[in-house]
Amino acid sequence: MINKILIANRGEIAVRIIKACREMGIATVAVYSEADRDSLHVQLADEAVLIGPPPATDSYLNMGRIVQAAQAAHSQAIHPGYGFLAENADFARLCEKEGIIFIGPNSNALELVGDKVRARQTMEKAGISIIPGMKSIPKSVAECEAAARTIGYPVIVKASAGGGGKGMRIVGEENDLKPAVEAGMREAKSAFGDESVYLEKYLEEPRHVEFQVLADNFGHMVHLFERECSIQRRHQKIVEETPSPALDDGLRAKMGEAAKKAMQAADYNNAGTVEFLLDRNSNFYFLEVNARLQVEHPVTELVTGVDLVRQQIRIASGEKLSMAQNDLRQRGHAIECRIYAEDPANNFLPSAGKILFVKEPKGPGVRHDGGIYSGWDVPIYYDPILAKLIVWAENRDLACRRMTSALDDYAIIGIHTTIGFLKDIINHPEFRAGRTNTGFIKRYFESWGEKGKDPGMLRPVLAAAAFDELNPAAHVQGAESRPSRKERFSPWQSLGKWRIGGI
Amino acid sequence: MINKILIANRGEIAVRIIKACREMGIATVAVYSEADRDSLHVQLADEAVLIGPPPATDSYLNMGRIVQAAQAAHSQAIHPGYGFLAENADFARLCEKEGIIFIGPNSNALELVGDKVRARQTMEKAGISIIPGMKSIPKSVAECEAAARTIGYPVIVKASAGGGGKGMRIVGEENDLKPAVEAGMREAKSAFGDESVYLEKYLEEPRHVEFQVLADNFGHMVHLFERECSIQRRHQKIVEETPSPALDDGLRAKMGEAAKKAMQAADYNNAGTVEFLLDRNSNFYFLEVNARLQVEHPVTELVTGVDLVRQQIRIASGEKLSMAQNDLRQRGHAIECRIYAEDPANNFLPSAGKILFVKEPKGPGVRHDGGIYSGWDVPIYYDPILAKLIVWAENRDLACRRMTSALDDYAIIGIHTTIGFLKDIINHPEFRAGRTNTGFIKRYFESWGEKGKDPGMLRPVLAAAAFDELNPAAHVQGAESRPSRKERFSPWQSLGKWRIGGI
């Protein structure tokens, strides 16, 4: 059994993995960039290794430094989380070569499904419907232009490596293709270290429905049902749920079997997700495989009762899958909201900076996977995801109510976040009715502003403000002292003085 | 449907009920004594009504004031929580008379099962095994002495009303009977407003296994499986779990049916629990009915996926039970640890006073039902329960590991608590093996002291202490200012000054 794991990631997912390891009795090694010394994952791990300067290419994407850190700490395994090196077949291969267990699929499967173009070919051969698009990586923009003409506009530019909307661009006409391909390549390069992009037909307003799969190293495989992730902005999922309001048991079984067939075709092992687009007529198309633990994995955990991170580690340790397809049931309903450091009222501009105060929601059925705390400075270098709020309840309506209540309890003060925006999504009548598709945000939330405030709150706000003024202590502890807190806490000044004084 | 509920309780359970109401769109009214103005339930409710001075007899047990508060606030219903008036048939009857829905069983059923002596008679008639003991409330100590001789020592003194170990005394010989009966009567009076006690044969080292039942107002009834609550100190449960390691499916089904039969015999409605003692030979005896929501209800919620508070409110609103017995399944394993303000190293002396700091555990599968916060002054007047830590995991072993990890993360600084004690219980080899009974604490934890500390922690502790000394700001914000914080925050001094200055 593995007894020490290096987590090659940061933020909420590193925290999530550290917690799972701790409960399994496995020691953890965090790695961090110079921008992350104060990050939560560094505080919570058993060991912590500085691996480089802030830019991800110099730290979290630096394979050599990470493998070196794992070897120095005597970690038998590396968990890559999501993003960064999670779907990098070269990294998986390097780990294999160095005798380190990569907690994810084998490098061949990873290479196949990670290369979205080859993956599409494989799936087509295996008899799974795919979306029309390029079947090889283009060598030039001209090649893209030719392909786009064949496929027909609108087309979508996609990064061949990675996911999460990075590198994606929808293009409606030929004039816009070149800049979109170039921008996609830059983003893909910066996010995944691989600039390959390709084109696909852009389907309008489908649902995004994906199936979670677990496969051990002995050919046993189960799916853990679907996640509906249609609520997206710029191809970035922001609300996910399970079960999907669009599936009945028959379609669910059919898609689940297709997902397993896809993974078998790729000779896949460990945890992975098969993404489909589902049209209004219940036709589904293979989109891609996410060969990693996904951001939205908690909704599956809450509804199936299976801890996916633990299963990943067990599978990587060479254990057999302990469950059969028939053991698995969906119970109740789970929804996840991703909390981003973005300003939804101002074109979702990233909002780095100091979080002055966090009040996390809690209570029965409320889970908060976060990497934030009061006083933390959100760095500009990485993905703007701050935390995930996940609720479980007996049915979809109750889950929506619980989510609303939890979002109402959730305060992040000091930077802009998507909390207010998410609340309005959950309470939108079309969302409540389960009528979601990938065009939902564009259609109903194209220009969003925070709703008017409740005039009934004026009195308590006035009372709070005046009471706070009446209390001189508040000012000593709060306002004036806060901006300089870090400085005042620094020992250097003090040490300097004492040394001058002579000891 | 009910749209406003008064919660006739305080602490963690009031907070729990308020959250459930909020999610159901039901407004909440908190009541509070003069000792509880700063309590969490007052802060979280939509409305708050002061009902009297600190002693419970003048506030939380004052039926007239509570009904009056409900009427003034136009609450259609009262949720009594547990303890206080939860099992008081007079209170239920008063509510019925005043047209207020009492969220609990009807007053007749409550009276029957709340009177433990009559309940025993009823169950015996219904064919359920009971423990030998008195079948009517004694009029005198002499009557007790006679009965004890017939039953045979050891006997146990029990309060006829209420539960939770209050008023209980085990008596090994006749000399000790009179003071035990008197003490039991005083405690029962102060806890439940009813001094009736009776005697029962004391079974040595049985398991305490109880079944949760839900019954609507139309005769439909289900059980939600068992809770094993054998880990008790002075008849007070401190660790509860489900499923019980002692039951197999056959015994589970048999006991579940007996529980439903018992409730049917009592013409019971709403949520309630049938407690059994289970001996080594899988014989089980009816112990009593707990005619209320129980402290340990969360373990059932986590394993069955049913929200018991919500079900209580639905049933009280006149809705039909939406589930059948066959719909219910136990999934995974849940454990609850009760966190008390007691000093486990010093004979469990109650430990009221200011909580300087709370760090609550959190993470996947961890639920914290609490009524505490950093800076709260724990009053001396009420039950010492501070919070409940509940974990769910895929199986018992993982639940134990998760609980250990969560207890390790749990800091309550400033008063004594049972956290360290609970950690040692969960990690005791006999507990881990599932060999629990009501004599467990007495046998293995008779004199408990905190285990030796880890010498490996000396360096970080020294480093933390020295760093803190190097930082002058810490002293301004912490130490000196803390004892006087409340005073400094008081507006009276400031207002006084200004008024002298003239405005």
Next chain:
Amino acid sequence: MEFEFLIDHIFHKVSVDKTGNALLFKEAGASFEADIRSISENVLSIIIEGRSYSATIVRDKDKKIVFLNGRSYIVEKPGEGAKAFHGGEERTREGQLRITAPMPGRVIKINVAEGEKVRKNQTLAIVEAMKMENEIKASCEAVVKKIHTSTGELVDAEKLLIELELEK
């Protein structure tokens, strides 16, 4: 005691007095009593006419943020009201446009040169933060007067990037 506040930029004047066990507030001709307790450095429990509120209060330089029932309220003192500047562009009296960084980030591309004519909505530069590229566009036809940044530069919010001169 009287206080003047801007709450979400709207002016309020309130007087506070002690009354029995509570505070008496008067505002805009109406009055109300509030029973207020300081629960912690950042939390107040307020009861007004039987209604209970839990307010989170955070003090930031020249303002307070009060979080109540899922919403934040910005409390400032009149006169100190800081503009909510998000970066973007600013038109000067001299017919120039000052294009500033909308957030902290890194300039990854400058698409124009000094002296170049730009059309409305043309992308002038790209600033990356948190792995997202953000295009800085011209709001109208103009000529690039001066470029104040270079590719690769780490910029703070409101940093001047490009000056444009409007066509006359």
Next chain:
Amino acid sequence: MEFEFLIDHIFHKVSVDKTGNALLFKEAGASFEADIRSISENVLSIIIEGRSYSATIVRDKDKKIVFLNGRSYIVEKPGEGAKAFHGGEERTREGQLRITAPMPGRVIKINVAEGEKVRKNQTLAIVEAMKMENEIKASCEAVVKKIHTSTGELVDAEKLLIELELEK
């Protein structure tokens, strides 16, 4: 800079110096480097030789409590070490026993009278707190010299309840 601490009543002397990006500690002949960051008023992140610790630190009057890996450590300064007094009884030089309240609570019964002889383990009084009765017992044979409380009184921890005189 040197510090002296009692950690759980055991004396430690430590010197601290700056070294590179960390602090150099010397204690009992050994030395170690620590990279320490103040995360919040109550949390420190400490990295020593690659091991990461998250310490919660709480300051109470004359001591600090450091919570680390599930355990609390009491840090005091030598000389200020307050006795951990839990109430109970205290034997004076004059052969008297002072019985004090073990915790804050309410005296609900006094079982003895002044001048009465009491035997070992006899219950002298009952103090209730948090709905539990706690019996105050004699630790040996004695005579009740003076009763300093009365039924119903709310008492603080360490409040003198009863004085006993030992049999000579």
